[in-house]
Amino acid sequence: MPTLLYFLYLLNLLYFLLLKCGFARVLLLKSTALFLAAEILMATELLGKSKSELREFCAGLGEPAYRGGQIYHALYAERKFDVTRMTNLPAALRERLASEARITLPGVRQRYTSQDGSVRYLFALPAGAEGKGKSFNTENTEGTESTEKSKAAVEKGATKRATPPASAEAVFMPCEGRQTICVSTQAGCAVDCQFCLTAQLGLIRNLTPGEILAQVLVPLEEQRPELAPAFASALLEVPLETPGKRGKQSKPFAAPLEARGKQGKQTNVVLMGQGEPLLNFEAVMAALRILLDPEGIGISPKHVTLSTSGIVPGIERLGQERVRPKLAISLNASNDEQRDALMPINRKYRLATLLEACKRYPLRPWEHLTFEYVMLGGVNDSPEDARRVVRLLAPLKSVKVNLIPWNPGELPYRESSADAIEEFRKILVDRGVPAFVRYSRGRDVMAACGQLALRETSSSPLPVLG
Numbered sequence: 001m002p003t004l005l006y007f008l009y010l011l012n013l014l015y016f017l018l019l020k021c022g023f024a025r026v027l028l029l030k031s032t033a034l035f036l037a038a039e040i041l042m043a044t045e046l047l048g049k050s051k052s053e054l055r056e057f058c059a060g061l062g063e064p065a066y067r068g069g070q071i072y073h074a075l076y077a078e079r080k081f082d083v084t085r086m087t088n089l090p091a092a093l094r095e096r097l098a099s100e101a102r103i104t105l106p107g108v109r110q111r112y113t114s115q116d117g118s119v120r121y122l123f124a125l126p127a128g129a130e131g132k133g134k135s136f137n138t139e140n141t142e143g144t145e146s147t148e149k150s151k152a153a154v155e156k157g158a159t160k161r162a163t164p165p166a167s168a169e170a171v172f173m174p175c176e177g178r179q180t181i182c183v184s185t186q187a188g189c190a191v192d193c194q195f196c197l198t199a200q201l202g203l204i205r206n207l208t209p210g211e212i213l214a215q216v217l218v219p220l221e222e223q224r225p226e227l228a229p230a231f232a233s234a235l236l237e238v239p240l241e242t243p244g245k246r247g248k249q250s251k252p253f254a255a256p257l258e259a260r261g262k263q264g265k266q267t268n269v270v271l272m273g274q275g276e277p278l279l280n281f282e283a284v285m286a287a288l289r290i291l292l293d294p295e296g297i298g299i300s301p302k303h304v305t306l307s308t309s310g311i312v313p314g315i316e317r318l319g320q321e322r323v324r325p326k327l328a329i330s331l332n333a334s335n336d337e338q339r340d341a342l343m344p345i346n347r348k349y350r351l352a353t354l355l356e357a358c359k360r361y362p363l364r365p366w367e368h369l370t371f372e373y374v375m376l377g378g379v380n381d382s383p384e385d386a387r388r389v390v391r392l393l394a395p396l397k398s399v400k401v402n403l404i405p406w407n408p409g410e411l412p413y414r415e416s417s418a419d420a421i422e423e424f425r426k427i428l429v430d431r432g433v434p435a436f437v438r439y440s441r442g443r444d445v446m447a448a449c450g451q452l453a454l455r456e457t458s459s460s461p462l463p464v465l466g
Contacts (some may be wrong), residue, residue, distance in 0.1 A: 047103050049076065053068075055067075056068065075103065081223060109167065169184055182269075183269070184273030188205075190276065209286035210287075217297075270304075277310055281317065284321070288325060301323070305370070306325045309345050315360075330390075338385075342376075354390060355393075368399060370401075375415070381420045399434070400435070401428055
């Protein structure tokens with residue numbers, strides 16, 4: 001007992017000394033900060049949730065499920081990122097949501113403004129819980145893998161580790177009558193296209209639906225003063241039926257982006273930033289359903305394009321989706337040998353397999369299939385290459401080709417000459433293949449096609465896949 005009393009006496013003396021020195025106060029502040037941080041992390045993230053998920057969330061709070069639809073409308077159609085500003089909700093619910101929910105927009109680490117008006121955004125992202133302990137390859141994010149495939153990936157040495165804080169990039173490109181936003185679907189990329197700077201990052205992690213949507217929402221909010229008045233208007237007088245004491249009542253609400261665009265600028269979204277969208281299928285489709293929903297962000301499928309390097313199972317799966325964007329295939333070569341060297345994914349999905357999937361892809365009456373072809377001087381830009389591309393695409397219907405001059409970077413390639421590009425285009429057009437030259441925006445700030453690579457990132461925690 002005397003020993004115990006002596007020990008307690010020493011502890012008391014130590015605390016007194018720490019208090020005198022201010023250390024106890026510091027420890028108390030740190031513990032309080034940690035508690036508050038834990039409380040924030042425990043709050044439910046709303047950004048990226050579908051209407052049904054928000055209805056379920058509200059029901060779980062003991063609120064009427066229709067409140068979830070009201071949150072959905074305020075968040076995506078009205079773009080209110082603070083629950084206290086969601087005035088279509090009762091004050092008591094707003095107060096409760098302020099403590100039990102959160103809307104997390106990624107921080108803009110840096111903006112790079114081009115001479116042509118384009119803005120390249122570098123977003124800071126947190127560590128990805130969804131990527132922890134998950135191995136990545138060219139199949140296992142398509143949602144069709146089996147347990148045996150997953151085990152095989154581990155046996156082959158696929159890396160499993162928690163993902164660190166990451167970054168992603170988006171580009172806002174304004175021009176007369178419209179604006180285009182290029183968004184990323186992954187931090188980094190695993191596909192390893194040899195002419196693309198993003199490939200040097202390797203794959204860091206998949207982005208969540210909320211992180212994908214934020215790349216559209218943040219630029220639109222920041223650029224709102226520069227956009228047409230019809231877009232900048234917060235509310236349009238369009239009837240919205242909401243439950244009331246005497247049945248349904250009509251209230252003004254923010255019209256979908258597509259409706260506003262009819263009077264102001266049209267908004268296009270292209271999933272052509274960092275990453276392979278079809279290797280993050282579930283998150284990408286969750287984001288797209290909100291983006292394309294007239295009651296959500298409200299952009300027409302005619303103005304949203306997903307670009308893939310040619311993940312055949314993902315193409316087949318996308319074709320089965322009821323709501324989907326337009327599809328673009330990154331071709332970039334006229335034969336397998338050439339494509340093997342430029343795009344190692346071709347070793348898994350050969351051109352014949354890829355083009356057969358394209359042939360079976362269910363195009364809508366207004367839709368065509370786009371093939372993107374990056375022009376590399378002396379590599380894939382000869383007249384014979386053009387004739388081979390014509391033969392490759394001959395069995396397909398409703399196609400067009402976008403010829404993209406290679407954008408300079410620290411890679412062993414050079415741009416095709418203007419004459420070579422024009423000759424290539426003319427060969428395609430003369431043989432019945434619509435072809436267009438697409439010069440990229442934002443070259444001077446490394447925001448152009450194939451240039452998105454984070455200079456701040458020196459290595460990838462996951463292997464580059466071929």
